[in-house]
Amino acid sequence: MDDPLIIAGREFRSRLITGTGGAANLSVLERALVASGTELTTVAMRRVDSVGQTGVLELLRRLGIEVLPNTAGCRTSAEAVLTAQLAREALETNWVKLEVVYDEQTLLPDPVELLDAAERLVQDGFVVLPYTNDDPVLALKLQDIGCATVMPLGSPIGTGLGIRNPHNIELITSRATVPVVLDAGIGTASDAALAMELGCSAVLLATAVTRAQDPERMGAAMRCAVEGGRLARLAGRIPQRFWAQASSPGL
Amino acid sequence: MKAQVNGTSRDLDDGTSVAALVSLVGAPTSGVAVALDGAVVPRALWDKTIVPDGGVVEVLTAVQGG
Numbered sequence: 393m394d395d396p397l398i399i400a401g402r403e404f405r406s407r408l409i410t411g412t413g414g415a416a417n418l419s420v421l422e423r424a425l426v427a428s429g430t431e432l433t434t435v436a437m438r439r440v441d442s443v444g445q446t447g448v449l450e451l452l453r454r455l456g457i458e459v460l461p462n463t464a465g466c467r468t469s470a471e472a473v474l475t476a477q478l479a480r481e482a483l484e485t486n487w488v489k490l491e492v493v494y495d496e497q498t499l500l501p502d503p504v505e506l507l508d509a510a511e512r513l514v515q516d517g518f519v520v521l522p523y524t525n526d527d528p529v530l531a532l533k534l535q536d537i538g539c540a541t542v543m544p545l546g547s548p549i550g551t552g553l554g555i556r557n558p559h560n561i562e563l564i565t566s567r568a569t570v571p572v573v574l575d576a577g578i579g580t581a582s583d584a585a586l587a588m589e590l591g592c593s594a595v596l597l598a599t600a601v602t603r604a605q606d607p608e609r610m611g612a613a614m615r616c617a618v619e620g621g622r623l624a625r626l627a628g629r630i631p632q633r634f635w636a637q638a639s640s641p642g643l
Numbered sequence: 644m645k646a647q648v649n650g651t652s653r654d655l656d657d658g659t660s661v662a663a664l665v666s667l668v669g670a671p672t673s674g675v676a677v678a679l680d681g682a683v684v685p686r687a688l689w690d691k692t693i694v695p696d697g698g699v700v701e702v703l704t705a706v707q708g709g
Contacts (some may be wrong), residue, residue: 395704413709414707416709435707437706440669441649474683479703482704
């Protein structure tokens with residue numbers, strides 16, 4: 393069944409976007425990425441002398457996975473805009489996962505700075521994929537200023553707490569005209585399936601796979617969960633009932 | 644002269660170009676970008692752009708993250 397994910401006119405067969413953070417080493421990361429089937433994967437931008445040669449770009453290019461730079465670590469609109477511009481120069485892509493967080497403890501997006509940065513980057517010709525709160529109003533505003541997706545969190549980054557406010561996610565997916573990507577908080581496969589059942593077009597996750605006991609197997613689990621959740625969404629679930637309803641004919 | 648390079652003060656020869664500075668910090672040959680005083684210096688201008696005294700330079704590359 394042909395059902396591609398389309399972001400800014402580009403088609404992806406996989407609806408799972410992954411991050412590369414948290415993996416013990418590049419060989420673990422490689423096996424997990426391959427098992428997940430992802431075609432789009434995030435990287436962060438950092439000062440050269442604090443990291444040395446990382447090899448992550450070479451790995452993604454060898455696997456034929458598109459690179460999606462993020463602005464992780466940025467606290468202000470100005471920082472995020474400059475980081476995105478540096479990423480565009482370094483990686484030759486105008487796509488950016490926009491992150492502007494308020495504090496280290498929650499890593500929650502700062503909505504004021506986020507909206508400002510998104511507006512500036514759209515004007516500068518970027519394809520902007522913003523990491524946002526599960527706020528239906530902010531999601532609409534990000535869409536209206538020209539973002540290519542909206543990416544609400546299920547719960548804070550790295551917590552694995554799943555989707556804490558499914559109704560908000562459903563409010564977002566019911567009104568969005570751009571793809572909604574559930575970004576952050578996924579802990580296990582059922583969380584990813586739920587995101588798709590709520591009408592998300594894709595799931596973005598990292599920690600749930602890279603820090604799992606067996607990242608390769610969890611990568612495969614997430615691939616199946618996203619596919620299963622998508623199929624269930626398209627199939628249309630039965631309405632919930634209060635009383636039992638026999639599925640076998642009466643005697 | 645002195646410049647602030649990735650947060651550290653460094654003594655540089657007068658006339659040091661951005662291209663020379665990039666190799667000085669041991670940056671990989673691809674996947675790197677440079678900001679001078681808060682603005683991106685496109686790769687095509689690295690040779691021509693001289694780091695000024697007191698300049699603030701950031702040399703970034705992609706790492707695992709997100």
